[in-house]
Amino acid sequence: MRSNLTTTALIAALIWGLGTLPAPAATPPSDSPDPGAAPTCAASRQGPVDKSDVPAGVDVVDCRLVGRVISDEDSGLSAPVPSPGETVSVEGLSVDGRSELTVAVDESGTITYPADHHADTGASQSVAVLAGLKTASVGPSECRQTAYRTTGWKVYGNFPWWVGDGARPAGLSTKQFRSVISRSASTITSSRNDCGLGDVVGATHSSRGSTTKEYGHRDHVNVIDFGPLPRKMAGLTTTWSVKHAGRNKVVESDIRLNRNGFAWTTSPGSSACRNRIDxxxxxxxxxxxxxxxxxxxxxxxxxxxxxxxxxxCSSSARLLGKGDVRGLAALY
Ligand SMILES: [Zn+2]
Incomplete structure (x- = not known):
């Protein structure tokens, strides 16, 4: 964090909880079929909704879909339908590549699936590949490569986070988990790198204890926990954002690590490390x-x-590369 932004961060922290939209007015329940109902309300009434049953353009308020979980077969991801004015994005990290799902609902209640969630924010997607390609031929080095992408949202001010109470890998206490989260978050908010680059992030994070809230629910609590995830997914981040001058403003972000699908370690450099994820x-x-x-x-x-x-057994993501820092510099 930059110390001269303390006041800004404090003010932003104060308005953190006010930056969210009220829940949409509930539609009165109706037992009899409404002859005037739009034919697009084809989703089942219970359980997860298949994305193909909720095409872009459906009014999710009329169809009473806000809060229901949408499952996307293509990405293998799911996300709760956001309230009008909010966008939710799920980013998956796996052993064989990325998975992403974005669901946006505009102020009038119309759902869309921005294929590129950068596009619906008005923020330009920043891709700096040319410099990276030039240096790739001389071997990978996190201090020479300059590529990055931004998502279109950012944290304004402070990001308070809570430790979820889900079962963790054996040997990882709540205290240890909290300390690892804190180090990880500080790496972002202090731009920690070993390339000699300075801190570029004018945002902060703070630890707020434990919670019984769970990953993936829009409950105004930023939860970081372990729990079940789709196969091959090591970690998922679900981020809700609202329109804001410039980049979208993060109003909640939950993170889950896969409890059962992976073996975890806090010592990836140990010679005993075998197929464990840091x-x-x-x-x-x-x-x-x-x-x-x-x-x-x-x-x-x-x-x-x-x-x-x-x-x-790799710890290379613990410190930022040059591209990561450049991406943060573009955001903050
Ligand atoms: Zn990711």
């Missing part, structure tokens, strides 16, 4: 999403924190 590396990557960074390709930029593939 908790801090994945958390730093996921918090990068929270603060507005998107993925870069692992094939071209394997040493970037925002590389889209997680590698066992």
């Amino acid at each position: 908790v801090q590396s994945v958390l730093t990557h996921e918090l990068g999403h929270t603060f507005g960074l998107g993925h870069v390709s692992n094939r071209s930029y394997p040493r970037m924190t925002m590389s889209d593939v997680v590698e066992p």
